[in-house]
Amino acid sequence: MLRPSEGLEIDGFKLGECLHQGGFATIWDVTHPLYRTPMVMKVPTILDGYDGPTIVGFEVEQMIMPRLTGPHVPRVMGVGDFSVMPFIVTERIPGKSLLQLFKTAPLPISDVIEIAARMAEAIHALHKQHVVHLDLKPDNFLRRETGEIVAIDFGLSRHDELPDLLSEEFTIPMGTFPYISPEQYLRQRDDLRSDLFALGAMIYELATGKMPFGQPERLKGVRKRLWRDPVPPRALVPEIPEWLQEIILRALEVDPNNRYQSASQMLFDLSHPKQVKITARGLKTQRDGFWTVFRRWRKMRKVRRFAAPPTMLSQIDRAPILMVAVDLSAEMEELAHRLLTWVQRMLVIQPDARVACVNVIKTARIGLDPITTDDGENIHVSRLVTLRAWAEKLELPEERLTYTILEHSDPGRALLDYAANNHVDHILMGARGHSSTRRYLGSVSSQVVAEAPCSATVIRLAQTASEADAAAS
Amino acid sequence: MRLAILTDIHGNREAFSAVLADVERRAVDRIVLLGDIVGYGPDPEWCADKAAALVKAGAIAVRGNHDNAVGDSSETMGKVAAAAMDWTRPRMNEAQRTFLAGLPLTQELGDILFVHASANDPGDWIYVTSAQRAMGSFRVCTSRLIFCGHVHVPALISYGLTGQVQEHEFRIGAAVPLIRSRRWIAVVGSVGQPRDRSPEAAYAILDTGTNELTFRRVAYDVSTTAAKIRAAGLPDALAIRLVKGE
Structure with a gap:
């Protein structure tokens, strides 16, 4: 050789x-x-x-x-x-690894969010290609001049469709101790959510300048994270907003089932901070007390593995982002109701889906809108209220629902951009009935279906006979 | 070059035809038959003729234990297999008998070895059912890739640089790179009598250019074959087995 x-x-x-x-x-x-x-x-x-x-x-x-x-x-x-x-x-990716940047942590919150979102985006791109990295750490991320983050070093990775050469061979947990997930410690190598744990640990470090579980030198030290919670980031850096602590600590949950279920869902929260539902995690000001940790230790020390995830691909499919474009105008009430029924049906088969409700305010193409700023605000607020009222009937917990009002001269374009930027997996929308004008000018739904970066389902009300005649004439 | 590797056709015309039709659509350059063209199934004549025609057109073929038993009545077999062989033997004409008896036990193509059962003592029909059982095949030759059948359950086993032998999970339809730092044994599943709880006909495609192997499954008209087995008076267990894939 x-x-x-x-x-x-x-x-x-x-x-x-x-x-x-x-x-x-x-x-x-x-x-x-x-x-x-x-x-x-x-x-x-x-x-x-x-x-x-x-x-x-x-x-x-x-x-x-x-x-x-x-x-x-x-x-x-x-x-x-x-x-x-x-x-x-x-x-060759010019520039240095993120390690240099991590050395300067804690970073300003806006930088933390930006880098966290970029890392989540890179991880989502890997997961979509059936790969769980399993050794994410600052040294294994590079940054392109265009800003995208590049993951390197796939020596411990697992591809869903390829033989896992590492699984049967070695009996010790593999990974980098400060970032390794509890299930990897238990030698499970098939869970996408392991990468989200590492991501959570890295965001923690970027925001606080400290590693959530320190730098254990032995496996025994790694094992502690099965029961010992990290110091809440806000206790170290009070400027960290509650919502960011919520995201970090959710990603660092011991049981993968309590974490984000996909990188895209985590990215969604990083991009919509106002809509992150703050729970006890976000509000925590100190580590759990002795008795809580003791009880957790008694439970966790016997755990040999976490509930096996389904296959990696089904994991991605199971936790999709469902975007629902709702037309709130009065004459479309029946269609909006029908759309709601369909969303409910889809939630039965995809119980981990997250629903992003979107409504577009169409603005004039050229120049300023005739409406004043105040009016604009009012329209915006009233639309949001109506959208919330519509979505309430879904009876979904708040953290799985978001509402967005977009303003654009081209509603179809606005919906498509939103879908692409937020890594939406499936778009659901209603289509107005047939009419000759629509046939010539094109409808929003047909534009969305034709150009959608993902699956798209169009809901239409069944035509009555007289409507069909009118459309045909 | 893309090779379609078929084995254990076992006189199942419907499965054989369905696989060949699938091969037709997948830009395959050469067909390899790993033996047991006849036995068990109701159409040994058609399958033997088809195999002979393929070989004439350039296919590689090796002899399996059932092919051998047509001309060699001393071949030991289970009760059902022996009953089916007694039914098969008189149906074979001179040309078919000569074709089957004339097939070699092993064939080589570059760094690839084709054999019906285990590469060590190919005429002894050892089942390669585990990493342990595969060891013998790796030891007796230097071929980088070994393809065999006989087991009717597909498997993929590798032999690494440090001497470790590992059996790997794989997914039907997903191309597996047979990385060159390892030697590999692929046990190809059966075309005409799968036994891994799926009734679909099994075969594999090797792309020597990309060095990737894909295990494939093809649905075929199982009920027709099962009906033929019953009509021919072959053991009923053979019909049930096809439907259940076990």
Whole structure:
């Protein structure tokens, strides 16, 4: 087996300087006559003799990384075999890892929210591609110049559709101690929500400058997080808003079932702070008392695993964001009612769904609106009240409902943008009946159906015979 | 190159046709038959002729224990299998008998080995049912990929750089990269008599370009085959087994 060195040429890649020398791998600057993209090569450091974990970790990366696409992962340019020299060449992401940034924590709250949302977005992108990362930490995030966060180092990851080379092989929990989730400590490697726990730990650190569970050196120290709660972030930094503490502590719940069920739902809360429902978690000012922790210890010390999640993909499907575009005008009352019935039906089959109710105020295309600012405010408020009244009948807990009033000259565009920005999984909306004008000018619903970045369902009232005649004439 | 790997057809014309139709739609370059073309099923003549035609057109084929039993009555078999073989044997014409008897026990294609049962002692028809049982096959050859059948339950086993043998879970229809740092045994499920609680015909596609293996399942008209088995007077258990996939 070859060892990497400056000037070495392999499969057309020429090694430049060594950029990083880590415990398990070295990173090299490489060039290739056919590629103009700046690239790096990662070569695992295989010790002589038995070095199972490093080899298998690298095999896992070789399996998973070439399958990932999009701005949140580095593009793979080449893979080398163990018979000559194992390596992975990827595009080089300029800039440093988030580690530098984490060293400057606590950060201003607005920065914390921005970075947290970007990380959640990257994690959601991985999960959508069937991958749970399982080793998220500041060193494993890079930032593109365009702002997107890129996840790297998939040596401990799990792909839902591929054999898990790591599961049967090693019996110790794998991960980075400050960020590892309780279920990973229990050697469960199949839960997307493990990444959300790590994300919660990182947001905690960004906001407070401290790690929620310190830096345990032994597994015994890691195990404590099964019963010992972290110091509430607001006790360390009082400027942290209650809603942010709510998000952080929810992500850090010991039982995955009590956390956010998907990265997109967590991202949704980070982007809609006003609508985060504050519970005891957000209001907590100190760690739980001795007896509470003691009782939890008695319960948790016997736990061997948490309720097994369904398959990863069904986990994503089960916790979707359902966007409901409601037309609140008086003549559409019956349709709005019908829409409500359909949302209720969908909630039966998708009990973890979160519902985002949206209504659009159509504004004039050019120039200022004829209505004054005050009137505008009034319209906005009254719409919100009507929207809430409509959604109340869903009888959903408040934290699973949000209300948004959009203002746009092009309602279809406004709905589509909202769906894309919020990673909506399914749009439900009503369509007005047929009319010849609509046929020529196009309707909002047909525009949404045609361009939606996700599934879209249109609810329509059954036509009466006379209406059908009128439409046909 | 894309290879479609079929095994344990067992005289099931409906399943064989359905799989071949599926193969047709998937840009396959070459077909591989891992043996047991006849036995159990009601259409051994059609299946043997079809297999012979495929081989003539370039398919790779190896001999299974049932194929062997057509010409070799000393082959030991279970009660039901033996009864079905007694029914099958007189139906085979000279050309079909010659074709089946002439099939080799193993075939190689580059770094791939094809065999009906275990690669160690292929004529002894050992079932590769676990990582432990797969060890023998890895030991006797240097092939990177070994494909076998005989078990009627699909499985994927790897042999790593540090000597560990592991059985892997896989999902039907998902392409698994057979990474080059390991050697692999794929036990392909049965076309004509699946036994993993799914009645759908099983086969696999190997893409040597991307080095990925996909296990596939194809629905076929099970009830017709089951009815033929009963009409032919073959053991009823064979019909029930097809419907239940066990």
